[in-house]
Amino acid sequence: MELYYSFSILIVLAAIFSYINVRFLKFPSTIGIMVIALVMSIILVLLGNLTSKPLNDFASLIKEFDFTEILMGSMLNFLLFAGAIHINLSDLKEQRIPVIVFATIGVIISTIFVGVSLYYITxxxxxxxxxxxAIPLIYCLLFGALISPTDPIAVLSILNQVKVSKSLETKIAGExxxxxGVAVVLFAILANLAANPVVVETGHMDLSFSHIFDLFVKEAIGGLILGGALGYLAAYxxxxxxxxxxxxxxxxxxxxGGYLIASYLHTSAPLAMVGAGLIIGEAKRKSVSSEKNYVGNFWELIDxxxxxxxxLFMGFELLLIQDLLNYWSIGLSAIIIVLIAxxxxxxxxxxxxxxxxxFNKGTxxxxxxxxxxxxxSIALALSIPESNYKEAIIATTYVVVLFSILVQGMTVGKLAKKI
Known part of the structure; x- marks a missing residue:
């Protein structure tokens, strides 16, 4: 019952913040909600300096929710499916080579660049x-893995309000x-290495290509195959x-049900949802019956x-990061590194x-x-094994995400108009 009350409070706050944003701020909906939640978090922190009760009460409410489990275990599946169902599969096929390259080779390059750069700077x-x-190389690479993939939820929510060419939109959304999938595989490997004290102390990483390849095939390819099978079954x-x-x-x-099956098979549930969403979306577009509109409208509302x-969660996560200002130097450095990467x-x-x-300069x-x-990225950072470096990585991740959503998200529309 306490979980029901807590979730009810979040729904009420989301509704109030959405109204305030639409009525007064007029920001993109997701950014507006996050800005208001951030402001409220800052106010609670300031109040906490006078009396700890308001801060402690609300922080304890947020702590009741396991952000990593809620996002990675449930919300992400719904959001990825809702995003994929609206992407035209034929457009994605036309852009399949750049999408696959950026989603695989690009993530690996970014992970190595971010990890090595952060290691030398710190x-x-x-x-x-x-x-x-100072942060060991293994943890710097771990940060590189979790921060390198572009977030589909943030990207799709912004693309819906930014006018760009269809090919460019497909590249960004598809990637x-x-x-x-690639980032989760890299993160899982590096997290296992980070949990091994011998690796952290000596810096020696014994990486078997066959093991990494098997893990990637099972996690990523297996997830897409499962999603495709579920998609065709649903289309029937x-x-x-x-x-x-x-x-x-x-x-x-x-x-x-797909999430449960993917968990049992140890494949990527997010990629399974992407595969299923693409197939179902294509079947929905080809259908001449009226139910396709109801399905689309339902998932737009869910989204x-x-x-x-x-x-809202991401705005309130500020309450759970202690001494965020102590990491301003590494946070600012990480913003620059991530953009260059x-x-x-x-x-x-x-x-x-x-x-x-x-690809021209504008693209x-x-x-x-x-x-x-x-x-x-925040959910992956919170799932890092306990260590002396976890708080620094979480704070750095939060700073990069805030910059990404608030600065890049608010200006990407202007950049699109100039291009």
Whole structure:
């Protein structure tokens, strides 16, 4: 019952904040909700300096929710399915090569660039300016893995309100939907290494290619195959039932039941939802029956509600990070590193791989600046094994995500107009 009350409070706050944003701020909905939640968090922190009760009461409410479990275990599946169902599969096929390259090679390049750069800055540059925040290489690479994938939820919510070319929109959206699988595999490998004290102390990492390849195939490819199978099964159900209520229930069964199956098979549930959403979305577009509109409208509503709750969460996560100001130096450094890494991870594949479509400066700029980070990065950071470096990584992740959503998210529309 306490969980019901807590969730009810979040829904009420999301509704109030959404109204305030639409009525007065007029920001993009997700950004507006997050801004208001951030302001409220800051007010609670200031009140906490006078009396700890308001801060402690609300912080304890937020702590009741396991953000990592809520996002990675449930909300992400709904949001990815809702995003994928609205992407045209034929458009994605046309852009499949750049999407796959950026979602795989790009993430690997970014992870290595961010990890190595952060390691040298914290271990060699910071001591020169009397800042002592040295972080081992394995944890720097771990941060690189969790911060490199663009967040599909943040990206899709912004793209809905930014007018860009169809091909560019497909590249950005498609990459953000697929790169989570690669990032999760890299993160899982590095997290296991970080949990091994021998690796942390000696710096020696014994990485077997066959083990990594098997893990990637099972996690990423297996997830997409499962999603495709569920998608075709659901499409058959649509075609034979021809009832919008049954169709909506089938999509809910795909998301919720698909997560259980993916967990049992140890494959990527997020990628399974992407695969299922793409297949179902294509079947919905080809259908001539009226239930396709009901299914689309239902998932638009689900998308809007869960996005509101997610960005509300992200705003209130400030309450759970102690001494955030102590990490301003590494946070600002990470913002610069991540942006450069994003550019490098886009530019190197463009120079090496002969894509059919040429990428001009405007397209590269949009791919770099439109690659937003969001709740997925925060959830992964919170799931890092306990260590002396976890708090620094969480705080750094939060700073990068805030910059990404508030600064990049608020200006990507202006950049699109200039291009």
């Amino acid at each position: 271990n060699y540059f910071f001591p020169l300016v009397n800042i002592h925040l 953000s939907l697929l790169n989570d 159900g649509f075609k034979t039932s021809r009832d919008y209520k049954v169709s909506v229930l089938i999509t809910l069964a795909v998301v919720m 809007e509600v869960m996005n509101a709750i997610l960005f 994003r550019y490098v991870s886009i530019k190197i594949p463009i120079l090496i791989i002969p894509f059919k479509e040429k 590269v700029a949009m791919l770099v600046w439109g690659g937003l980070r969001g709740g997925v």
